[in-house]
Amino acid sequence: MSTTTNWAGNLAYGAEAILQPTTAAEVQELVARWPRVRALGTRHSFxxxxxxxxxxxxxxxxxxxxxxxAASMTVSVTGGTSFGILIDELQRHGFALHNTGSLPHISVAGATATGTHGSGDGNGILSTAIAEVELVTADGTLVRVDRSSDDLPALAVGLGAFGIITRVSLDIQPSYVVRQDVYRFAPWETVLAQLDEVMASAYSVSLLADFASPTVAQIWLKTRLADGAEPPLASALFGGSWYDDADELNPENVNPRASVPGPWSERMPHFRLDGQPSNGGDELQSEYYVAREHGVEALEALRTLGAHISPHLLISEIRTAAADALWMSPAYERDVLCIGFTWAKHQAEVAALLPIIEEALAPFAPRQHWGKLFHYGADVIRERFPRSTEFVALQREYDPHGKFWNPFLERTLGPR
Incomplete structure (x- = not known):
C-alpha cells in the first residue's frame, strides 16, 4: 500500500500504485490496463x-x-500543469484569465474538476472558463468534449469521475492591471449591514475574519484598473482603516498587497508560486456556499458559534462567485457567498465541529467544496445538487464498469 499523503498530511492515499507517465499515449495505456484508476493532481484536496x-x-x-x-481567445494546456505556470506564460504573451484561485500551485485539471474558485460578484468559478477538455476514458480512448456537446457542463466539474483529463482549453482575455488594497478591523455589524456593497466594491473581494471577533480582520480589494485609470484610495472603508504596512502584508509567500498596481498574474492569486501556499500544509480546510440572498443570515448564524469555532480556526475567508450552469458546481444556478475555514490541524475537534456548523447553516441549503472537509452524506448532497442523478447516469455511459468510481463518490453520490 502506498503511504503517500496529501499536502496537508491528514490523508494517506490507499492506492496500490502511483504512476507518472510523461505522454498522453502512456496515460492511455495505463488507463486501459488498470481495472481501477484515478487522476492524482497536486494533492491540495483535504x-x-x-x-x-x-x-x-x-x-x-x-x-x-x-x-x-489568439483567434479563438483560448489557451490549451496539459491537465497536470499548475495554474502558476500557465498564468505566467499568458502574461508573458499579453493575455489573462478571468480569475484565479488563491493558490497558483494547484493543477489546472484538478482545480477545475473540484470546482475551485476565486472571488468577484461577476466572476464564475474557474471551471466556467473551460472551452474543451481532452480525457482518457475507461478503455484508453482519447476523447475531446467541447461546448458543442451537452456533456461539457457535467465534465467541467467532473470530480475525476469520467476519466483522466490530459488537456484543458480555457477562455482568455487581454492582460489587465490590478491594485490590491487592504482595510482592517471593520466592525462585523457594519460589514453585515452593507454586505452586498462590500462584496461589490472591487473586481475581487475577500474578507478575512474570525467569527468570535467584533471586527473583520482584513478586507482585501482587488481593483481592476482600466486604461491606466486608478481610482483614489479611501483612508477608511466600511468602518475599517486602510493599511499600508507592506512588510507585514508581504511575507515571502504572498503577492504584494500595498496598493501598488501590478499585472493580474501577480495580484489575483493570493500566494506566490515560488513560496509556500496558504499555511504550508499545516492546516485543514472546509468551505460552504450559500445563495447570496442568505449570506447575511448565514454569517450571523456562524457568529453565534464563534466561541466554539475560534479555538480551532486560523482564519475564515469569505468570497463570492457568480451563478453558472455546471452540474456539480456549488454555484449551479445561483450566485453564492463562499464561506471558507482554514483550521488548525485539530482533526478530532474539526470533525466534531463540522456537523454543528452544517446544522447551523442548514436553513440556507449550503453546498460544500468537493476538495475540502465536510460531513454531509449522499442524501443531503443529492438534494443540494439537483443534477447529481443525471451526473451519475452520464458517468455510467463514459465508464460502464466503474473504473473511475471510488469510495469518495460512493459515499457522497451513492452507488452507481
Whole structure:
C-alpha cells in the first residue's frame, strides 16, 4: 500500500500504485490496463476525492505544452500543469484569465474538476472558463468534449469521475492591471449591514475574519484598473482603516498587497508560486456556499458559534462567485457567498465541529467544496445538487464498469 499523503498530511492515499507517465499515449495505456484508476493532481484536496484502491495517475510529468490561440481567445494546456505556470506564460504573451484561485500551485485539471474558485460578484468559478477538455476514458480512448456537446457542463466539474483529463482549453482575455488594497478591523455589524456593497466594491473581494471577533480582520480589494485609470484610495472603508504596512502584508509567500498596481498574474492569486501556499500544509480546510440572498443570515448564524469555532480556526475567508450552469458546481444556478475555514490541524475537534456548523447553516441549503472537509452524506448532497442523478447516469455511459468510481463518490453520490 502506498503511504503517500496529501499536502496537508491528514490523508494517506490507499492506492496500490502511483504512476507518472510523461505522454498522453502512456496515460492511455495505463488507463486501459488498470481495472481501477484515478487522476492524482497536486494533492491540495483535504478529502479522499482522488483516492482509489487501484492506481493513481499523476500528470505532473507531462510537458505543459501551452498553446495560445489568439483567434479563438483560448489557451490549451496539459491537465497536470499548475495554474502558476500557465498564468505566467499568458502574461508573458499579453493575455489573462478571468480569475484565479488563491493558490497558483494547484493543477489546472484538478482545480477545475473540484470546482475551485476565486472571488468577484461577476466572476464564475474557474471551471466556467473551460472551452474543451481532452480525457482518457475507461478503455484508453482519447476523447475531446467541447461546448458543442451537452456533456461539457457535467465534465467541467467532473470530480475525476469520467476519466483522466490530459488537456484543458480555457477562455482568455487581454492582460489587465490590478491594485490590491487592504482595510482592517471593520466592525462585523457594519460589514453585515452593507454586505452586498462590500462584496461589490472591487473586481475581487475577500474578507478575512474570525467569527468570535467584533471586527473583520482584513478586507482585501482587488481593483481592476482600466486604461491606466486608478481610482483614489479611501483612508477608511466600511468602518475599517486602510493599511499600508507592506512588510507585514508581504511575507515571502504572498503577492504584494500595498496598493501598488501590478499585472493580474501577480495580484489575483493570493500566494506566490515560488513560496509556500496558504499555511504550508499545516492546516485543514472546509468551505460552504450559500445563495447570496442568505449570506447575511448565514454569517450571523456562524457568529453565534464563534466561541466554539475560534479555538480551532486560523482564519475564515469569505468570497463570492457568480451563478453558472455546471452540474456539480456549488454555484449551479445561483450566485453564492463562499464561506471558507482554514483550521488548525485539530482533526478530532474539526470533525466534531463540522456537523454543528452544517446544522447551523442548514436553513440556507449550503453546498460544500468537493476538495475540502465536510460531513454531509449522499442524501443531503443529492438534494443540494439537483443534477447529481443525471451526473451519475452520464458517468455510467463514459465508464460502464466503474473504473473511475471510488469510495469518495460512493459515499457522497451513492452507488452507481
Amino acid at each position: 478529502t479522499d476525492i482522488a483516492d482509489t484502491p487501484g492506481a493513481l495517475v499523476s500528470l505532473a510529468g507531462l510537458d505543459p505544452d501551452i498553446r495560445i490561440d
